[in-house]
Amino acid sequence: MLKINEIRMDYEKEQIGITHVPEFSWTLESDKRNVIQEAYELEIAEDPSFENKIYASGNCKSDASAQIQPEGVNLASQKKYFVRAKAKAAGEESDWAETSFVTGIMDNSQWKGVFVSAEEEADKDNSKGTYVRGEFTVSKQVKEAFVSVTALGLYNFYINGKKVGHDELTPGWTSYRKHLCFQTYEVTDYLKEGKNAAGAILAAGWYKGKMGFDGLAKRRNHYGENTALLSQMVIRYTDGTEETVVTDESWRGADAPVVFAEIYDGEIYDAAKEIKGWAEPDCTEGTWKQVRKLEYDFSVLTGQGSGKVSLMDEVKPKEIFTTPEGDTVIDFGQNMSALIQVHAAGKKGDVIRLDCFEVLDSKGNVYVDNLRGAKESLQYTFGEDGTITYRPSFTFMGFRxxxxxxxxxxxxxxxxxxxxxxxxxxxxxxxxxxxxxLNQLAHNILWGLKSNFVDVPTDCPQRDERLGWTGDAEIFCRTACFLENTYSFYRKWLRDVEADQTEEGGVAHVVPDIISGNEGDNWLLEQGSHSAAAWADVAIVNPWTMYLTFGDKEILKIQYNSMKNWINFMREYSVDYIWNYKLQFGDWVALDAEEGSYFGATPNDLTCTAYFAYSTGLFVKAAEILGRTDDVKEYSDLYDKIVDKFQRTFYDENGEMTAQTQTAHIVALYFRLAPEKYKEKTVQGLLRLLEKENGHLVTGFVGTPYFCHALSQNGHVKEAYELLLKDDFPSWLYQVKMGATTVWEHWDGLKPDGTMWSADMNSFNHYAYGSIGEWLVRVMAGLEVDEKKPGYKHAVIYPRMGGDLDYVKAEYRSVYGPVKSFWEVKPEETVLHVSVPANTTATICLDGAKEVKAADGLAFAAGKDCMQAEAGSGDYEIHFVR
Structure with a gap:
């Protein structure tokens, strides 16, 4: 039996509104072992019967089942296309598997609509919502209809009284003046013969709302001063004709019942201000006025086919209780980014108000100090007697x-x-x-991701910040790419990383960059708004990590200039290959910092130069993969010089590191910067520094992600487990023991006595230290990528046992299918269960094996550090003695 389980486009099951020819991939399923695809066929057509094909690959003899890029395909705008594929392997041929995708507006010159606003210029500091609406006539039988929509601000789009699609917070947050996404929807079933109406509710959002944090001089209107809508609908009739309906100056506008909406402060909704039938034809209620046309650069528009914000998990409250101070509080049992839906009965004028927050104080009372200026409030006023269901639309809140x-x-x-x-x-x-x-830690890491991947990778979801801090995104990327299919999310955001680079290639501290030009009143950021080591290196590390995860060269091609420009920036501002520049965060919030300081003890010259070397080395690999031979030569030479300078500068004549910090030793080892003759001395130095802290870490953002790796890669798996499993302060499990349901910003955000680290910067939902998840997967579970055949085309399955664990199960659903590792320790033997997906292979390594009792058909032999065997696809169960 051979079958294609599913076809994906740019690694997604669904693409609606895409504006390029996607890459295709599929997963194969077979009841045989050692299955490698021998050939495939791929077809794209304008109709589901595939009579009008625009692409047919024919019989391609290839084992490629991912990154299939059809050539010579011309796609029309706002049109549905049908795709099918079949494969041959192991003497069998699969049936056709089918899917479809929808294009957006392929060429920005094809836009006929204009941005229309119901706001006046005087509304620039107003946080109200507005309606815009227009009417049109459908006079014939409709074959298909599609609408492409975007806004300056946030929008919910309606046709004939019904909200279109299930997306939230559209069009999302991008570097609007350089990159604005639009969304496309199939709306055939929304239309009816005769009069129809379309419209939207608009709100400030990231575009013109209050964004930043205390100290920034400019707090709102970062991109513009008024909200506006742009939409363009194509209606194709069964007789072969078509019609276009667009936003124009014939549309009308009015104030909406959303009387206030801000990302940080929540939403106030007055149902008495609702205009009945506002999105339906022949609306006679309300006071409507002519809309204003706003000018905008259409060249920055790009279609977003997937990766849009949605309402995801539904969480029921655990209890309602009264605090010692007498407040009534709902406990949802989980810290998260969410919107509360309220279902209640009331009378006209009754008010529902909920104020969201993260934690209780040491006495069990409401604690909101760490929200700083954010209010996180929702308020609903009944417009009439009755029962209502209400949920905010133009904000989000971080809370438990x-x-x-x-x-x-x-x-x-x-x-x-x-x-x-x-x-x-x-x-x-x-x-x-x-x-x-450990299971709770894994849960907390996952919910930290969910909470902070709200269109951009934010630092936290609750206080007046919620910015795309590049350092958090960089160190967490490998963990994120395991837990969720992040391809569309990162691909979109990396476009803004490049868009917001300086002319010299510097990378902003936050993306989208709302700091540059506004930093003057902030004590920290006035020292510089871009190009901090580990933060700016997101331009290199994230595309590289995506390449490893998906095997995708395309992301390296897309980001190549951005990557190269960042390396050139560091080179330009280095002095004799020592890199440092203006504001550096260094080993941010490390515990070896001086009292009252956020900056760890590891010198910036060392951390900056270490990242200079690391990123340059990764860039050389990317250049090799893309065949950029001149760059390979030039930047390989640069890399060698940086490493040589690092070793001569940060090691003394006795082979000791000049900086006696944990982080200094960690980056020297993990980034492979330690001189070979001093490598073991560096390892012993790290162990000595660990022992000095009674086996605890004192690392911050730079050292923490790689601590366990630095140990396990150098023969100290036992010590890595001991570090991981510490449960007193400071440790990952300390937070678990303190009842955390997400990862904290600070190791001691909540102290054992219930007091807080500080009110100024103390998020309890900050995913950065969740980067330990990468070690859990790659080492503890043993699911590793082979750089030469990435995307798990060839996997290395090498779990390291330890920590008195009885078992570890892990599964990663790769572009080829599920890769699984499950090890269990029994009294007399260890059992390893492995699954290798069809059309891939794996090297299976047995940690500490002395004897293989049952190999399940595999041929194990002694390797460098373990017994290992090569395996084709299939399920295996290996019994061995350690």
């Missing part, structure tokens, strides 16, 4: 708890539901162990 400020009647659990909100990404990674605390 909600204080009930006002509510008609007695609030009950069934009145409330939290809908987690984040970019719609498929879960791809799963891990489970015999240790409940």
């Amino acid at each position: 708890y909600a204080k009930i400020v006002s509510f008609p009647g007695e609030p009950k659990l069934e009145n409330f539901t939290a809908n987690a909100i984040h970019t719609n990404m498929e879960r791809t990674g799963f891990i489970e162990t015999s240790n409940p605390d």
Whole structure:
């Protein structure tokens, strides 16, 4: 039996509104072992019967089942295309598997609509919502209809009274003046013969709303001063004709019942201000006025086919209780980014108000100080007697708890539901162990990702910040790519990383960059708004990580100039190959910092130069993969010079590191910068520094992600496990023991006595230290990528046992199918279960094996560090003695 389970386009099951020819991939399923695809056929057509084909590959003899890029394909705008593929392998041929995709507007010159606004120029500091609407006539039988929509601000789009699609917070947050996404929807079933109406509710969002944090001089209107809508609908009739409906100056506008909406501060909704039938034809209610046309650069528009924000998990509250101070509080049991849906009965004028927050203080009372200026409030006023269901539309909140400020009647659990909100990404990674605390840590890491991947990778979801800090995104990228299908998410965001680079190639601290030009009143950022080591290196590390995860050269091609420009920036501002530049965060919030300081003890010259070398080395690999031979030669020479300078500068004549910090030793080892003759001395130095802290880490953003790797890669798996499993302060499991449901910003965000680290910068939902997830997957579970055959085309399955764990299960749903590792320790033997997907191979390594008792058909032999065997696709169960 051979079958194609599913076809994907740019690694997604669904693409609606794409504006390029996607890469195709598929997963194969077979009941045989050692299956390698021998040939495939791929076809694209304008009709589901495939009579009007625009592409037919013919019989391609190839084992490629991913990164298939059809050539010579011309796609029309706002049109549905049908795709099918079949494969041959192991003497069998699969049936056709089918899917489809929809294009957006392929060429920005084809836009006929204009941006229309219901706001006046005087509304620039107003956070109200507005309606815009227009009417049109459908006079014939409709074959198909598609609409492409975007906004300056946030929008919900409606046709004939019904919201179009399930996306939230559209069009998302990008570097608007350089990159603005539009979304496309199939709307055939929304239309009716005769009069129709289309419209939208608009709100400030990231575009003109308050964004930044205390100290920034300019707090709102970062991109513009008024909201506006752009839409373009094509209606194709069964008689072969078509019609276009666009936003223009014939549309009308009015104030909406959303009287206030801000990302940080929540939403206020007054149902008495609703205009009944506002998105339906022949609306006679309300006071409507002519819209204004706003000018905008259409060249920055790009279609977004996938990776849009959605309402995801539904979380029911655990309890409603009264605090010692007398507040009524809902506990949802999970810290998250979410919107609360309220279902309640009330009378006209009754008000529901909920204030969201993360944690209780040491006495069990409401604690909001760490929200700083953010209010996180939702408020609904009844417009008439009756029962309502309400959920905010133009904000999101980071919380576990909600204080009930006002509510008609007695609030009950069934009145409330939290809908987690984040970019719609498929879960791809799963891990489970015999240790409940480790399982909770894995849970916390996952929910940290969910909470902070709200269109951009934010630092935190609750206070007045929620910015795309590049350092957090860089160190967490490998973990994120395991847990979720991040391809569309990162591909979109990396476009803004490049868009916001300086002319010299410097990379902003936050992307989209709302700091540059506004930093003057902030004590920290006035020293520089771009190009910090580990932060700016996101331009290199994230595309490289995506290449490893998906095997995708395309992302390297797309980001190549951005990558190269960042390396050139470091080279330009280095002095004799020592790199440092203006504001550096260094080993941010490390515990070896001086009292009252955020900056760890590891010198910036060392961390900056280490990253200079690391990123340059990765860039050389990218250049090799893309065949850029001149760059390979030039930047290989640069890399060698940086490494030589690092070794001569940060090692003394006795082979000791000049900086006696954990992080200095970690980056020297993990980035392979330690001189070979001093490598073991560096390892012993790290162990000595670890022992000095009684086996605890004191590292920050630079050292923490790689600590366990630096140990396990150098023969100290036992010590890596001991570090991982510490459960007193400071450690990953300390947070678990303190009841965390996400990862904290600070090791001691909540102290054992219940007091807080600080109110100024103390998020309890900060995914950066969740980067330990990468070690859990790559080492503990043993799922590793082979750089020469990335995307798990060839996997290395080498779990390292330890930590008194009885078992570890892990699964990663790769572009080829599920790769699985499950090891369990029994009294007399260890059993390793492995799954290798069809059309791939793997090297299976047995940690510490002395004897293989049952090899399940594999031929194990002694390798460099372990017994190993080569395996084709299939399921295997290996029994061995350690």
